[in-house]
Structure formats: C-alpha cells, structure tokens
Amino acid sequence: MQNYLKNVKFDENGLIPAIIHDLKGNVLMLGYMNDESLKKTIETGRVHFWSRSRKKLWLKGESSGHFQEVKEIFLDCDGDTLLIQINQNVASCHEGYYSCFWRKLKNENWEISEKKIFDPQKVYK
C-alpha cells in the first residue's frame, strides 16, 4: 500500500471528495476519487476521478482535452477531503464555463455569473 493512503479516509463507497482549485485561487469543481484514481493522479500528474454515474476511472479532460495538471495535493485535518491545486487547460465545466460554479444565489434564485469560454457542441462531438 502507498504510504500516503494510511491517512486518507475513503467513505463507505471507497470514495473521497476532491476539491479542484487553481493557482489563482478559483475553485473549479468537486469530484470523487477512489484509491486507484488518487494513485493515477499522483503518478501521472493529471487529475483522475472516479465517475459515479459511469462507474469507471475518469481522466478529467479525456474527451475534451481539458486536462488538469497537478501542482499540489492537500489533505484536510479529518483525512476525509482532498484539495488539489492545478493548472486548468481551457476550462473545467462541460457546459463551457471555466468553473463549474457559474450560478450565484441572488434573491432566492440562481443567476448565471460567468461567461462561457468554449462551445460544448464543438468540443464534445
């Protein structure tokens, strides 16, 4: 077993949430990792998640080319959340926004607070 795994607490499904953060301080997304995707992330320097919907290992950017290059990996005090600092190629959101957090609460509604930077129909064919 990898030494770093001793401190990592996976949940009852074998997963741990990973917050993706760029070097400028933007939070881009939250994904889930199992031990294999964490290992792949560390070994390759590119973020790999476990896709809960497709139930498979998921190299972020595998279809779009929008990879996330790992800079630093942090673990929280309880050992049950990862924070991964990255350089984002193009954008993280499959809907065309840089960050997945493009909806902001305003007067009890979620308003779009970012501009799209790519056209999903052209990227995901």
Place this chain on the structure above:
Amino acid sequence: MQNYLKNVKFDENGLIPAIIHDLKGNVLMLGYMNDESLKKTIETGRVHFWSRSRKKLWLKGESSGHFQEVKEIFLDCDGDTLLIQINQNVASCHEGYYSCFWRKLKNENWEISEKKIFDPQKVYK
C-alpha cells in the same frame, strides 16, 4: 419550499457538500448541509452545517467564536455541490490552523505546510 431549493440536489442522506472559500482565494474546509442548514446559512449570513458525527445542526464557530460570514453562495453545474465565499473569523480548523488543508503531499507523505494561529486548548475548554 424556498425557490432556490428546486435546483439543489441533496444526496440519499439529504446532504450536499459545501466548499468554504475565503475572499482571498483560500479553500478552508468542506462541510455538509441539509436543507435546514442551508436555509439558516442564507437567513443568518453565518455558515451552518449538518454535523454528520453529532447528527445535529451545527453553527460553525458556535463553541470557538470562529464564525464564517457569508459573502456569496454558488451552485455547480450538476446542482450537487455548493461553494460558499466567506470572511473567516480567526481560523476554520479546530486544530489551530487557518485552513483545514494544512497537510501537503511530499514524497508519499503528508507534511505540515501551515503554522498554527491559535491554541486549541485555550479556545475549546
């Protein structure tokens, strides 16, 4: 039902993860909210979580005074993660660090990468 709840997807336990982020771009912690804690967070302007270990509503800072004052609330593209921008009073981590992410991966080990800014034994009596 509050209008904003229509877009929020709680998991099978009625919870949604909430990333806590300060205005300087630091990620401080990840907590979990149910509909009541999200409502309290919005109404009071102070972050409230659902404590999974104590199984109760948890006003962050209730014992330490280290409250988190809400500035903005974002929802991700899938509707299953919140991002909350805050001003942190003193520190977020119960172990005395500003951020809960004070361990960084280096050569397969987690190394302490921050300095404590308060003494937990003095704050939690």
